[in-house]
Amino acid sequence: MVLTFFMSKKITFDYWKHLYSSRMEGMVSSEIRDLLSLSARPEIISFAGGLPEVRALNYQKLERYIKRSLKTDGDISLQYGDSTGYYPLRTKLIDVMAIEGIEVDEEDLVVTTGGQQALDLLAKTFIDQGDAVITEAPSYTGALNAFKAYEARIIGIPVEEKGIDTRKAEEALKDLAARKIQAKFIYVVSNFSNPSGFTISLDRREKLLGLAKKHNTIIIEDNPYGMLRYGGKALPTIKELDIRGDNRNVIYISTLSKMLAPAFRIGWIAAPHPVLEKLTLGVQSAVLCGSTFSQRIAFEYFSDPAWKENIREFIKIYKKRRDTMLASLEENLSGIAEWSKPEGGFFIWLRVPECLNMKEVLADAVRKKVAFVPGTGFYADGRGTDAARLAFCTETRENIQKGMKILSKIIKDRIKLYKSFS
Numbered sequence: 001m002v003l004t005f006f007m008s009k010k011i012t013f014d015y016w017k018h019l020y021s022s023r024m025e026g027m028v029s030s031e032i033r034d035l036l037s038l039s040a041r042p043e044i045i046s047f048a049g050g051l052p053e054v055r056a057l058n059y060q061k062l063e064r065y066i067k068r069s070l071k072t073d074g075d076i077s078l079q080y081g082d083s084t085g086y087y088p089l090r091t092k093l094i095d096v097m098a099i100e101g102i103e104v105d106e107e108d109l110v111v112t113t114g115g116q117q118a119l120d121l122l123a124k125t126f127i128d129q130g131d132a133v134i135t136e137a138p139s140y141t142g143a144l145n146a147f148k149a150y151e152a153r154i155i156g157i158p159v160e161e162k163g164i165d166t167r168k169a170e171e172a173l174k175d176l177a178a179r180k181i182q183a184k185f186i187y188v189v190s191n192f193s194n195p196s197g198f199t200i201s202l203d204r205r206e207k208l209l210g211l212a213k214k215h216n217t218i219i220i221e222d223n224p225y226g227m228l229r230y231g232g233k234a235l236p237t238i239k240e241l242d243i244r245g246d247n248r249n250v251i252y253i254s255t256l257s258k259m260l261a262p263a264f265r266i267g268w269i270a271a272p273h274p275v276l277e278k279l280t281l282g283v284q285s286a287v288l289c290g291s292t293f294s295q296r297i298a299f300e301y302f303s304d305p306a307w308k309e310n311i312r313e314f315i316k317i318y319k320k321r322r323d324t325m326l327a328s329l330e331e332n333l334s335g336i337a338e339w340s341k342p343e344g345g346f347f348i349w350l351r352v353p354e355c356l357n358m359k360e361v362l363a364d365a366v367r368k369k370v371a372f373v374p375g376t377g378f379y380a381d382g383r384g385t386d387a388a389r390l391a392f393c394t395e396t397r398e399n400i401q402k403g404m405k406i407l408s409k410i411i412k413d414r415i416k417l418y419k420s421f422s
């Protein structure tokens with residue numbers, strides 16, 4: 001019997017420890033969760049969650065779309081739907097992908113309940129206990145958790161400004177091959193990665209694709225932020241590069257969470273047809289089908305060409321917030337810390353001197369009403385104590401300046417304290 005705290009602050013006894021599946025061991029809740037749950041409080045300036053600025057959406061139009069979804073064909077909108085997704089929405093999703101240079105058709109997609117379910121389905125489809133999967137390090141926590149849930153062995157490859165270190169990825173693949181181990185896939189967020197903010201260079205995209213082909217494995221390219229670019233030049237997705245060739249190695253996933261709103265819970269996977277068949281079985285066993293209602297509304301949204309204006313509006317807002325956070329970092333932590341300078345997306349990756357543990361900094365910060373995510377949440381092996389993910393997408397520019405001042409002071413005070421002891 002174990003005493004646990006979970007979600008609520010109630011103290012309860014866990015009588016069922018002996019019944020849990022072994023995979024739950026890999027899914028331990030981190031101690032930072034309690035601290036981060038505080039960040040949802042209104043008085044906290046939160047750089048923790050990557051929450052899109054949904055207030056920038058046109059609510060009146062949304063209301064119209066919802067009404068139309070009920071009025072014109074409520075019998076469809078409220079009904080079970082196709083497990084591969086609401087067909088008319090899939091026609092819109094391929095338009096969205098075409099903007100990013102990816103030419104596929106409606107039959108090449110399966111709609112999922114958010115990008116998160118896409119990750120879960122892919123993990124369920126490919127991973128057996130102990131299987132090797134390659135990820136960026138740091139990598140998106142939700143992906144690491146999905147892979148860990150199926151008991152994968154995660155091999156984290158360091159990332160740099162140009163994205164995943166392809167030389168190290170090659171070494172890892174060679175090492176696995178020498179031991180006759182097949183890597184199940186390589187998971188990357190190609191644009192403005194979560195959490196690093198880095199974008200994989202064209203050269204490295206090509207190199208990674210070549211490696212996947214050579215080692216007969218798959219790349220899962222996750223691209224939720226590709227449309228949110230605030231500077232620089234868009235690069236072809238790895239999927240596009242693959243389509244130019246034999247189109248065999250890349251499974252592409254994306255989501256409407258950042259293009260529209262997370263509450264719709266719509267993501268999708270573009271994959272070869274045999275893989276899609278397996279994924280569809282996965283959808284059926286998990287949820288039967290995604291929400292027809294939200295897919296119907298999203299179809300309305302993407303039928304109105306104004307959706308592109310909305311993206312431009314999002315870009316305007318986030319660009320200002322990114323610039324504000326970068327300027328605050330420069331002003332407060334120049335010469336003390338290092339940080340990524342993302343050309344898009346939601347996140348900046350902060351590296352502080354090794355003497356600091358950002359989990360401890362978080363405890364101080366939350367007391368002063370500022371939150372962020374310590375770096376350890378993005379590694380499968382406990383690394384990242386000297387790093388943090390700062391989300392610039394959520395707070396106003398005033399709050400970003402205020403919060404960054406507070407956070408920087410805590411960091412500087414802790415360094416001073418460390419120096420006074422050493």
Ligand code: PMP
Pocket residue numbers: 050113114115116117140142189194222224254255256257262266267
């Ligand atoms: N992949 C990445 C890289 C993400 O950052 C997120 C959300 N933060 C997701 C997938 C999941 O997104 P959702 O389930 O909201 O579509």
